[in-house]
Amino acid sequence: MLNHVMLGSNDIERSKAFYDAVLGVLGAGEPIRNVAASGHVRLFYRHNGSTFGLSEPINNEPATSANGATIGFKCDSAEQVKAFHDVAVAHGGVSIEDPPGLRAGAMGALHLAYVRDPDGNKLCAIFRV
Numbered sequence: 183m184l185n186h187v188m189l190g191s192n193d194i195e196r197s198k199a200f201y202d203a204v205l206g207v208l209g210a211g212e213p214i215r216n217v218a219a220s221g222h223v224r225l226f227y228r229h230n231g232s233t234f235g236l237s238e239p240i241n242n243e244p245a246t247s248a249n250g251a252t253i254g255f256k257c258d259s260a261e262q263v264k265a266f267h268d269v270a271v272a273h274g275g276v277s278i279e280d281p282p283g284l285r286a287g288a289m290g291a292l293h294l295a296y297v298r299d300p301d302g303n304k305l306c307a308i309f310r311v
Contacts, residue, residue: 191238218240263293270297
């Protein structure tokens with residue numbers, strides 16, 4: 183259904199350091215660095231048919247996180263969920279909600295971890311049992 187997700191960044195190099203580490207846990211390699219016609223830097227991480235992008239806001243306004251928005255990253259194991267969380271926190275992210283772990287609910291058993299990136303975007307690491 184989705185081709186890509188793009189987030190704004192107020193400090194593209196800080197975001198690169200954070201996402202290089204965090205997305206590296208999932209197997210993503212170095213991002214493709216692109217400079218838009220406007221001169222703004224964008225980074226594109228590609229992995230398993232998906233693209234995750236970061237961009238300096240083209241309108242020159244500050245990047246802000248969306249209220250109620252979450253970007254979920256699919257993990258291959260409960261251990262990968264925990265590693266995603268721990269690497270995110272070690273690289274400037276903030277752990278939010280419950281600690282990483284198993285949750286049971288209407289959607290079945292899930293291993294979840296939630297963090298905010300350095301720009302305040304809410305990220306979820308998820309493994310469906």
